[in-house]
Amino acid sequence: MKVRSIALSLVLLTGCYSGGGQLDPSGGADGTDGDGADGGADGDADGGEDDSAGEGSDDDDGGWAVGTTPMRRLTRAQFVQSVRDLLAIPQWVPQTDLPDEGVNEEEFQLPNMVASTVTTTPVGYNRYRIAAKEASALAFATDEAMVARLGCSPTGPQDACVVDYLVVASERAFSRAISQDDPVLLALQDVVVDATERLGSVRLGLQWAMTSLLQSPEFLYFYPVDDGAGGIDAYSKARSLALMFRDSIPDDALLAHARDGSLDDPELLDLEIDRLIAEMIDDPTQRGAVQRFFDEWWSMTVVEAVGKDPDAFPEFDDALRTAMKQELELWLQDILFERDLDFRSVLVSDRMFVNNDLAALYGIAGEFDDELVAVELSADSPRSGLLSSAAFLSVMSHPALTSPAARGRFVTERLLCLSIPPPPASVDTTVPPPEKAETKRDRFSRHTTDPTCAACHQMMDPMGLSLEEFDAIGRFRREETVFFEGESYELPLDTTGELNGVAFADSKEMAVAVSEDPGFARCVTHQLLRHTLGRALSPGEATAVNELEQGFVDGDMSFVDLMREVARHRITNSFTEAE
Amino acid sequence: MAPKTRTIGRRTMLRGMVAGSSFVVGLPVLEAMLDTRGLAYADGSPIEPVFMSYSWGSGVGNLDGLFDHWTPTGVGEDWELSPNLSGLAAHKEYLTPVSNMRPYVSGGHHELRATVFSGQHRQNDSYNGNGAYQGLGSDRPSIDQYIADRVQANGDDSPFHSLVLCMSDVGRHYNSIGRGHSFSWRENFTLLTPETSPEALYQQLFSGFSPDPEQGGLSPEAEVELKALDAILGSANHLRARVGTYDRQRLDAHLQGLYETEKAIEELAKITCELPTEPDGSYPPNAASVEPLIAKNIAFSKLIAQAFSCGLTRSIQYMFCGMQADPVISDVGATDGIHLLSHNDLSGSGDSQPEMIDAVATYIMDRLADTLTELRAVEIGDGNLLDHACIMVASEMMDGRRHSGNDGTPMMLIGKAGGRLRSGYHYRPADDAPSTVRNTSNVLLTAMQAMGLDDTTIDGGLAEDPGGPIDELLLEV
Incomplete structure (x- = not known):
């Protein structure tokens, strides 16, 4: 199937945008925001929270200039990974909560996409402070630990061994050249001298200097440096790549190429991108950043916070919840890295991963234990990927009941990147109570007769409604259990529907229709680009989205290839000064 | 830092400092230093009152006049607790329910929260300087932040400007992550994420700092940390020179946190105070979204009482749960979350929902009663913390099933604020009283006055202006 590229125009139909795959390139920053306060997983509308959709422009809404390079704050994951790599404490998990990274459900902008907008409050600052002290204390817990990090044994606080360490640590943490007389370096050296004197050891001096460095704005925020020719400099390219592929600071190779400026050579930039990708494919421990992109995009970060009604689902326990999350990770990595399949496979997959609990939930026969293993799906299986995974179906449900609104909205907004505006303030958004024993489809249809x-x-x-085939923890069913006047009824489900003119009989066919909708390829391109840039896109950047999307669909629809093209694209490596 | 032997109110202690060295004195606190009423020091300087706003999302079960289990019966000094408030009976002399008030704003959770807790709400959505949607909120800080700003501007030297806390951890991750999970915010509607862990609060208050009471000054660690914090300014300056106007504001916000931390380190070094017991264990929700809230609340409440009595802060926002959050209160038999219970179309359990919401509301007030018990156990002067506190209790709406401001707002003031606030009193304007009298902003203004501020109105741009502080509830000291 070949996917057409669609012009970026908005079509307004009675308050809703329609038409296959049309997308607002600014992701809503121009006021085309979606639903109100409830966010993606709830779907009921608690009042008309937002102003009307489809009006306003960037300039009206706060003066955000087109394509301006903003200052991005590290997401929580980026902070943790950067600290781990900087201090060589790979197992470190902060004991304190980190500052809220924010998310913009209304515009399906995920943490990294709002990184240019979050502000650190004093409460948040204190959390950084506590985490910084924790991490530094761990890294410099003993003299042996210090020597391991420095690669030498300092004889005093002003020893070259100490200064060299501070130079490289701040160069790596800030992604810029640090000269011997840089005020930041001199201040850190002062901390080492002062702390050594007061506390009696160089080790504690270094510990405090690194505590300071970890709270420094240049570490916590990333603002690329202009190369003077509309691009970002080599150090900034190094950090941009490290954030995209590793959620981290530059590794030794990137730092070396930044230092000698060789990352400015497009061929070497390509080689480094290829190296980062190859490492990701070869080494599962290097896939965290990509996994987090999908977890955030698909709301799978919250799987382990989902609660279910114990009366309705006694089997829903911590172990099952954890298995659901692990399944999704193994399954996704299988598609992206182990097999590098056509990206549409995330919706039309031939394989799932189960242990004994999940096999029981999915109704898969066979011998299983606690370990998750791959199983090939039979042709008559109702399951085929993300939309029929237990993790997705559980997150997009209420504690006892399914939520067709949340699931449907997920498909439209998250997978097709279409904005659904909030209901007008005058409309009663309560789904009518049952008049008889009737399915949710019946009740919804009475609710939506108003044009x-x-x-x-x-x-x-x-x-x-097609996903009504799966209950609130993802078990397959043919009937919906309906309560009416104290009695329960099993009513047959109607799972048919249509997406942009493509009819489907059930959720499996629906997933195929979504995967082949032009909006899907466009949406993943758009989301990955916003994620990489750490900001919303402006309308002027539609050309870049078009180019990247075209390359994606003209190729094998390999997600790894899409990452490569985003990383090397001029939009990722350009710089526009803010006012 | 070794535990000290006895608790002592910080300001009392400061007056016991001699030439920079502090000492620890046993309770009862220096009665000789107090005036005859115990409301001020012998030299006439008052014991400053403390403020807390206590909140929860989605209101109480009071739908369509099915029943009203919130509003007390009787008015003035002759009144009886309602069923929802029955758990507060032991503290009735400190309660001042304020009934029949309205925010005079249309909208849902977000508009109502903004208005009830700040007196102002933003008419339109807005975007910040880097193009991010900020949602419907308020341009004024919430009441806890406003009061903290004002008392600090008036020279208060508490180490912590304010604390923002939340009992329930459910709702922080789910749905609109964070947007409904706070009743505290700065100007321009920057929401302050609450601390949901008593352990983390303990660390923040008592472990992160190292005053050296033996020396009467900063410990060597504290001196080094101040140096380490100063060293950060070089990096901030480097970045500040390059970024645009909006990002400079974000950097300034970052540095504000740094300055407040430095101040906290310096001020804490002057405090001698008993270390409370460290909370034991954490309180995560289970797979059914059920949390051990009774124990968790008591752990939080002990820390709140200690933070106030040691003079660590003058203002705390403490919420039971956020708006549209779904903690499951299994203690009252609920199997659905609080927000879900308010949507009859979504619950699948067949719970009798108005009754279940009602039971949850009573449960929330029972938890508040536990908090008051902890505050009351702390002696200050010849009274207790409640004698010197002003606590504003509110949810953003009366009934989550209607989520309308027109049904009124559940509100209450608690404490005597050092004698400034009348208590043991039910204030209830008549149904036909003018909007100036029934305005929820009047309650905010009353709290401000009780805290010693001179505000008489709030320019909230609302449909109806507030009439001003409620004279009936304010007493001359």
Whole structure:
């Protein structure tokens, strides 16, 4: 199947954008925000929270200039990974909560996409401080630990052994050249001298100097340096690549190429990108950054915080919840790295990963134990990837009941990047109570007969209702259990629907329709680009999205290839000064 | 830092300092230093009152007049606790329910939260300087932040500007992550994420700093940390010279945190105070979103009482749970979360929902009663912390099932604020009283006055302006 590229125009239909795959390139920063306060996983509308959709412009809404390079704060994951790599404490997990990284559910902007907008409050600052002290104390816990990090044994606080360490640590942490008389370096040296004197050891001096460094804005925020020709300099390229592929600071090779400026050579830049990708493919421990992108995009970061009604689902315990999350990770890495499949496989997959608990939940026969193993899906299996995974179905449900609204909205907003505006303030958004024993589809249909509601609901309900085949923890079912006047009824489910003119009979066919919708390829391109840049896109950047998307669909639809192209694209390596 | 033998109120202690060295004195606190009423020091300087706002999301079960289990019966000094408030009976002399008030704003959780807790709400969505959606909120800080700002501007030297805490951990990750999970914010609606772990709060208050009372000054570690914090400014300056206007503001916000930390280190070194017992264990929700909230609340409440009595802060925001959050209160038999219970179309359990919401509301007030018990156990002067506290209790709406401001707002003031605030009193304007009288902002203004501020109005840009502080509830000291 060849996917067409779609022009970036907005079509307004009774308050809802429609048409296959049309996308607002600014991701809503121009006021085309989606639903109100409830966010993606709830779907009920608690009042008209937002102003009307589809109006305003960037300039009206705060003067955000087109394509400006903003200062990005590290996400929580980036902070932790950067600290681990900087101090060589790979197992470190902060005991304190880190500052809220923010998320913009309304515009499906995920933590890294709002990194240019979050502000550190005093409460948040104190959390950085506590985490910095924790990490430094761990890294410099003993003299042996200190010597291991320095590579030499300092005789005093002003020893070259100490100064050299501080130079490289701050160069790596800040991604810029540090001269011997740099004020930052001199201040850190002062800390070492002062602390050594007061506390009696160089080790403690270094510990405090690194505590200081970890709270420094140049470490906690990334603001690329202009190369004077519309691009970012070699050090900034190094950090940009490290953040994209590792959630971290530059490794030795990137730092060396930054130092001698060789990353400015496009051929060497390509080689480094290829190296980072190859390491990711060869070494599962290097895949964390990519996994987190998907976890955030698909709301899978919250799997282990999901709660279920113990009466309805006695089997839903910590072990099952953990297995759901692990399954998704193994399955995704299998598609992306082990087999490097066409990206549509995330929706149309022939393989799942199960242990004994998940096999029981999925109704898969065979002998299993605690270990998750790959199983090939039979042709008559109702399951085929993300949308039929237990993790997704559990997150996009209420404690006892399914949420067709949340599931449908996920497909429309997260997978197709279409904005669904909030219901008008005048509309009663309560789904009517059952008049008889009737399915959610029946109740929804009475709810959406109003034409002003129908246009939007048509964009999400069919997908959500087809997923009614799976209950609130992802078990397959053919009937919906309905309570009415104290009695329970098993009513047959109607899972048919249509997406942009493509009819489907059940959720498996629905997943195929979504995967082949032009909006899907465009959406993944758009999300990855925003994630990489750490900001929303401006309308002027539609050309870049078009180019990247075209390359993606003209090729094998390999996600790894898409990452490569995003990393080397001029938009990723450009610089526009802010006002 | 070794545990000290006895607790002593910080300001009392400061007056016991001689030439920079502090000493520890046993309770009861220096009664000789107090005036005859125990509300001020012998030299006439008052014991400063402390403020807390206590909140929870989605209101109480009071739907469509099915029942009203929130509003007390009777008015003035002759009143009876409602069923929801029954758990607070032991503290009735400190309670001042304020009924029949309205925020005079249309909208849902977010508009109502902004108005009830700050007196102002933003008319439109807005975007910050880097293009991020900020949602519907308020341009004024929330009441806890406003009061903290004002008392600090008036020369208060508490180490912590304010504390923002939350009992329930559910709702922090799910749904609109963070957006509904706070009742505290700065200007321009920068929400302050609450601390949800008593252990982390303990670390923040008592472990992160190392005053040296033996020397009456900063410990060597504290001196070094101040040096380490100063060293950060070089990096900030380097970045500040390059970034745009909006990002400079973000950097300044970062540095504000640094300055407050430095101040906290310096001020804490002047304090001698008993270390409370470290909270034992954590309190995570289980797979059914059930948390050990009774124990967790008591752990938090002990730390709150200690933070106030040691003079660590003058203002705390403490919330039971956020808006649209779904902690499951299994102690009252609920199997659905609080927000879900308020949506009859979503719950699958068949719980009798108005009754279940009602039971949850009573449960929330029972937890508040436990908090008051802890505050009351701390002696200050010849009274206790409640004699010197002003606590504003509110949810953003009366009933989550309607989520409308027109149904009124559950609100209450607690404490005597050093004699400034009337208590043991039910204030309830008549249904036909003008909007100036029934305005929820009047309660904010009353709290501000009780805290010694001189505010008489809030320019909230609301449909109806507040009439001002409620004279009936304010007493001359």
